[in-house]
Amino acid sequence: MAKRADFVESRRSKRRKQIFEGAVKVFAKKGYHSATTQEIADAAGLAKGTLYEYVRDKEEILLIVVEEGMLMVKSEIGKAISGIDDPEERMKRAIFVQLKFAKKYRNAAKVMQHEIRNLSVDGKKRLSELMNGQIELLRSILDDGIKAGRFRKLDSRIAAELFHHTSTFYFGYGDLPYQKASLDDITKFIMDNLIHAIIKEKTKEPTPVL
Amino acid sequence: MAKRADFVESRRSKRRKQIFEGAVKVFAKKGYHSATTQEIADAAGLAKGTLYEYVRDKEEILLIVVEEGMLMVKSEIGKAISGIDDPEERMKRAIFVQLKFAKKYRNAAKVMQHEIRNLSVDGKKRLSELMNGQIELLRSILDDGIKAGRFRKLDSRIAAELFHHTSTFYFGYGDLPYQKASLDDITKFIMDNLIHAIIKEKTKEPTPVL
Amino acid sequence: MAKRADFVESRRSKRRKQIFEGAVKVFAKKGYHSATTQEIADAAGLAKGTLYEYVRDKEEILLIVVEEGMLMVKSEIGKAISGIDDPEERMKRAIFVQLKFAKKYRNAAKVMQHEIRNLSVDGKKRLSELMNGQIELLRSILDDGIKAGRFRKLDSRIAAELFHHTSTFYFGYGDLPYQKASLDDITKFIMDNLIHAIIKEKTKEPTPVL
Amino acid sequence: MAKRADFVESRRSKRRKQIFEGAVKVFAKKGYHSATTQEIADAAGLAKGTLYEYVRDKEEILLIVVEEGMLMVKSEIGKAISGIDDPEERMKRAIFVQLKFAKKYRNAAKVMQHEIRNLSVDGKKRLSELMNGQIELLRSILDDGIKAGRFRKLDSRIAAELFHHTSTFYFGYGDLPYQKASLDDITKFIMDNLIHAIIKEKTKEPTPVL
DNA sequence: GATGAATGAGTCTTCATTCAT
DNA sequence: TATGAATGAAGACTCATTCAT
Numbered sequence: 116m117a118k119r120a121d122f123v124e125s126r127r128s129k130r131r132k133q134i135f136e137g138a139v140k141v142f143a144k145k146g147y148h149s150a151t152t153q154e155i156a157d158a159a160g161l162a163k164g165t166l167y168e169y170v171r172d173k174e175e176i177l178l179i180v181v182e183e184g185m186l187m188v189k190s191e192i193g194k195a196i197s198g199i200d201d202p203e204e205r206m207k208r209a210i211f212v213q214l215k216f217a218k219k220y221r222n223a224a225k226v227m228q229h230e231i232r233n234l235s236v237d238g239k240k241r242l243s244e245l246m247n248g249q250i251e252l253l254r255s256i257l258d259d260g261i262k263a264g265r266f267r268k269l270d271s272r273i274a275a276e277l278f279h280h281t282s283t284f285y286f287g288y289g290d291l292p293y294q295k296a297s298l299d300d301i302t303k304f305i306m307d308n309l310i311h312a313i314i315k316e317k318t319k320e321p322t323p324v325l
Numbered sequence: 326m327a328k329r330a331d332f333v334e335s336r337r338s339k340r341r342k343q344i345f346e347g348a349v350k351v352f353a354k355k356g357y358h359s360a361t362t363q364e365i366a367d368a369a370g371l372a373k374g375t376l377y378e379y380v381r382d383k384e385e386i387l388l389i390v391v392e393e394g395m396l397m398v399k400s401e402i403g404k405a406i407s408g409i410d411d412p413e414e415r416m417k418r419a420i421f422v423q424l425k426f427a428k429k430y431r432n433a434a435k436v437m438q439h440e441i442r443n444l445s446v447d448g449k450k451r452l453s454e455l456m457n458g459q460i461e462l463l464r465s466i467l468d469d470g471i472k473a474g475r476f477r478k479l480d481s482r483i484a485a486e487l488f489h490h491t492s493t494f495y496f497g498y499g500d501l502p503y504q505k506a507s508l509d510d511i512t513k514f515i516m517d518n519l520i521h522a523i524i525k526e527k528t529k530e531p532t533p534v535l
Numbered sequence: 536m537a538k539r540a541d542f543v544e545s546r547r548s549k550r551r552k553q554i555f556e557g558a559v560k561v562f563a564k565k566g567y568h569s570a571t572t573q574e575i576a577d578a579a580g581l582a583k584g585t586l587y588e589y590v591r592d593k594e595e596i597l598l599i600v601v602e603e604g605m606l607m608v609k610s611e612i613g614k615a616i617s618g619i620d621d622p623e624e625r626m627k628r629a630i631f632v633q634l635k636f637a638k639k640y641r642n643a644a645k646v647m648q649h650e651i652r653n654l655s656v657d658g659k660k661r662l663s664e665l666m667n668g669q670i671e672l673l674r675s676i677l678d679d680g681i682k683a684g685r686f687r688k689l690d691s692r693i694a695a696e697l698f699h700h701t702s703t704f705y706f707g708y709g710d711l712p713y714q715k716a717s718l719d720d721i722t723k724f725i726m727d728n729l730i731h732a733i734i735k736e737k738t739k740e741p742t743p744v745l
Numbered sequence: 746m747a748k749r750a751d752f753v754e755s756r757r758s759k760r761r762k763q764i765f766e767g768a769v770k771v772f773a774k775k776g777y778h779s780a781t782t783q784e785i786a787d788a789a790g791l792a793k794g795t796l797y798e799y800v801r802d803k804e805e806i807l808l809i810v811v812e813e814g815m816l817m818v819k820s821e822i823g824k825a826i827s828g829i830d831d832p833e834e835r836m837k838r839a840i841f842v843q844l845k846f847a848k849k850y851r852n853a854a855k856v857m858q859h860e861i862r863n864l865s866v867d868g869k870k871r872l873s874e875l876m877n878g879q880i881e882l883l884r885s886i887l888d889d890g891i892k893a894g895r896f897r898k899l900d901s902r903i904a905a906e907l908f909h910h911t912s913t914f915y916f917g918y919g920d921l922p923y924q925k926a927s928l929d930d931i932t933k934f935i936m937d938n939l940i941h942a943i944i945k946e947k948t949k950e951p952t953p954v955l
Numbered sequence: 956g957a958t959g960a961a962t963g964a965g966t967c968t969t970c971a972t973t974c975a976t
Numbered sequence: 977t978a979t980g981a982a983t984g985a986a987g988a989c990t991c992a993t994t995c996a997t
Contacts, residue, residue, distance in 0.1 A: 126977095146443065148358035148359075148443075149358075151969085151970060151971085152970075152971060153971095161978085161979095162979045162980060163971095163972090163979080163980065164972095164973085164974085164977095164978065164980060164981095165977080165979065165980095167971095167972070167973080168977070168978075172971075173971065173972090231500075231501070239500075239501055239502060240502055242501070243501045243503045246501065246503060247503040250503065267518060267521070269517075270510065272506065273506050273510060273511055273514045274514070276504070277514070277515075277519070280491075281487065281490075281491065290441075290449075291452070291456065292449060292450055292453040293453045293456060293457040293460070294486070296480075296482065296483050296486070300480065300483060301483055301487075304479065304480055304483045304487070307479075308477060308479050308522050308523065309487070309522045311477070311521050311522045311523075312518050312519045312521045312522040313518065313521075336960085361987060362988060363987080363988095371961085371962095372961060372962045372963060373963065373988090373989085374961065374962050374964095374990080374991080375960075375961050375962070377988095377990080378961075382988080383987095383988065383989090546956095566778075566863065568776075568778035568779075568863075569778075571990085571992085572991075572992060572993085573991080573992095581957085581958095582957060582958045582959060583958080583992095584957065584958050584959060584960095584993095584995085585956080585958065587992090587994080588956070588957075592992075592993080593991095593992065593993090651920075651921070659921055659922060660922055662921070663921045663922040666921065666923060670923070687938060687941070689937075689938050690926075690930065692926065693926050693930060693931055693934045694934065694938070696924070696926070697911065697931075697934070697935075697939070700911075701907065701910075701911065710861075710869075711861070711869055711873045712870055712873040713873045713874075713876060713877040713880070714906070716900075716902065716903050716906070720903060724900055724903045724904070724907070725907075727899075728897060728899050728904065728942050729942045730942075731897070731941050731943075732938050732940075732941045733938065733941075756981085781965085781966065782966075782968080783966085783967095791982085792982060792983045793967095793968090793983085793984070794968090794969085794970085794982065794985095795981075797967095797969080798980095798981065798982075803966095803967070803968090
């Protein structure tokens with residue numbers, strides 16, 4: 116039994132958690148570039164030097180934040196749609212999870228939306244796979260719905276990307292003065308209306324005369 | 326005839342244009358924070374000191390970029406919908422202009438989407454008004470369509486904000502490796518499908534017998 | 536008759552006067568280093584470029600201020616002591632002129648006291664001669680008084696330098712929060728007390744008994 | 746025993762000392778404004794970044810220099826007059842300490858005299874208290890002497906300020922070409938002559954005839 | 956002569972990263 | 977491992993001086 120190694124590993128993961136939570140707070144308030152490693156270390160309850168024991172450089176901190184956030188959403192979506200068969204319901208739930216996540220992890224979400232572009236090429240690649248996984252999940256839901264004749268015949272990949280993006284919009288909402296709607300109103304709007312973009316309307320066929 | 330003043334003014338606006346174009350290039354490639362004033366000056370064909378003759382600080386450069394971009398879109402939308410009455414057509418054209426703009430001024434658009442949050446409170450306020458104007462334009466189109474019974478009865482303000490945001494999504498598209506769709510495909514998708522989120526489906530009323 | 540040359544010369548001297556007055560205002564408020572040539576030009580009612588028609592560089596502006604100021608004091612002292620014979624009276628008047636000058640040209644005085652050290656070696660030499668002339672004037676008054684048995688036998692050169700410096704103290708007075716005495720009180724103090732440092736006291740010889 | 750805290754504190758004060766000594770050298774040679782932080786850091790034997798670990802900004806460096814200098818003089822004066830009762834002797838010693846200090850810390854003194862005006866309002870306030878303390882010390886000596894009938898009845902506050910200033914004159918002496926007297930000669934002059942400005946001359950009272 | 960736009964060298968200051976303890 | 981002092985490269989901004997008009 117690799118008790119020693121386990122102990123080491125558990126400390127590492129505890130530290131990563133600390134860093135994630137500290138960094139989310141700081142990034143959300145000041146953005147990636149304006150945040151200093153000192154502030155992140157403080158928020159994480161670590162010394163600046165210690166930070167660098169667990170992280171190659173500042174970019175890796177951003178990567179931790181984004182990855183950790185993605186994994187959380189993905190896992191929650193998985194739970195939310197398991198056991199559900201109806202495509203429309205599955206789609207709605209998947210979207211709803213993203214919106215719910217935005218409320219709970221507003222800061223991480225904000226960071227994810229805005230700071231991805233600050234990553235290096237390598238960082239983007241590493242992240243791209245995660246986002247791709249999430250989008251493919253949405254896509255599979257859409258494809259099922261199309262096959263079942265419940266959704267419009269559309270490019271499911273693009274639709275998935277757009278839906279994914281729409282929920283990120285929701286994440287950063289409120290930063291600009293003109294953005295005054297409540298998050299709940301936006302949720303409702305998306306669930307009630309945007310969904311029509313994909314659902315095939317049941318056009319009431321004119322009942323035959325006679 | 327204030328010839329002198331005119332000359333001075335025309336030079337100022339020429340310089341602002343130079344700065345706009347230089348800054349757009351640099352911001353698009355490196356983002357606001359990573360761009361240096363030296364790089365912007367170089368791209369604008371000005372000396373660093375000259376830059377500061379026309380701009381209070383780095384933030385004002387960003388503001389110029391965003392404002393100029395907004396004004397361009399606004400003016401193009403205005404032209405595109407003038408003389409058109411049909412709400413659906415107006416809406417489609419408004420969206421199409423935004424998408425077209427994204428192709429032409431890809432860099433400015435990218436900057437607008439990503440760097441707004443880097444503005445100071447004052448800068449955000451100044452910008453917020455511009456964005457608000459644009460959103461209100463979309464909203465009025467939606468309201469007309471709702472009144473005419475062509476659009477679903479929905480919260481037109483939120484719808485306008487979402488549409489506005491959706492087109493900005495399009496702007497930054499392509500930055501991440503997984504984003505492989507062509508811009509034309511996305512345009513088509515939005516025009517063909519997303520529009521259903523607002524259009525009231527024409528349930529074919531049974532034509533009256535006789 | 537060199538009319539043309541005269542005209543040119545009169546404009547030059549008019550400009551120097553403008554520069555002197557503008558620079559005094561600006562230097563007094565901000566000090567030599569913190570003053571910009573733009574501010575000086577503005578205060579002088581000239582364009583920045585025009586300033587450089589009359590002045591080699593910024594240092595020469597300081598030189599103009601200091602020289603002009605010195606010449607003014609010197610000329611006023613000359614007038615004040617002409618026709619007076621009593622050494623004590625002459626000394627008092629010389630000092631008084633310096634103090635009076637300080638009230639009238641407070642700004643120039645402040646500048647003179649503080650910014651001389653900012654001059655280049657050449658500038659210092661040029662100025663040093665002027666100050667030296669003023670000190671020698673005081674010294675000659677002191678020497679006369681010593682010869683006449685009215686002043687203590689002291690190193691008249693050092694005494695002159697110290698008196699000269701004492702009045703410059705007066706110039707900058709009030710800049711620091713603790714300096715609360717009125718200028719008039721200080722004048723009175725110097726005239727009434729400091730003068731005893733040089734005057735030979737008439738020790739009342741005990742009148743012989745009988 | 747707070748050994749750790751002590752160690753930290755001792756390093757801080759060691760660094761402040763280094764900065765004080767480096768800055769004094771540089772300021773004395775070039776003045777506050779012309780000195781660069783790089784030069785100061787070099788003179789202090791620190792990296793530029795390290796400088797800013799111990800100092801908020803350039804102004805604080807000046808403040809350190811002036812404060813440290815003041816404290817040194819104050820402490821030396823205290824030692825010099827302790828145990829002495831005769832007012833004239835106390836006054837002479839106080840002055841002498843200032844003069845002696847000028848020889849030993851010529852550079853610091855020069856800086857103190859010239860650069861105080863470059864301080865911000867806050868800096869001036871902070872410093873003003875220190876100078877005030879020193880002046881009040883001189884004043885108390887003067888007041889004692891007046892009460893004892895040894896000094897002329899004069900405004901002791903103004904006298905203290907003037908004496909304080911007179912010794913600062915001595916500090917910067919030698920900068921201008923015309924200033925050729927030796928420091929020792931000036932010391933002698935002040936001790937022998939300037940003191941008469943305050944001392945009440947002993948008019949030999951006729952000894953009562955029995 | 957007068958002007959003020961243009962220039963770029965020069966400065967302060969910040970902050971990611973290293974490393975001795 | 978943990979720490980935080982030390983480092984210096986990098987960047988925003990200023991301003992004396994020049995020069996085309």
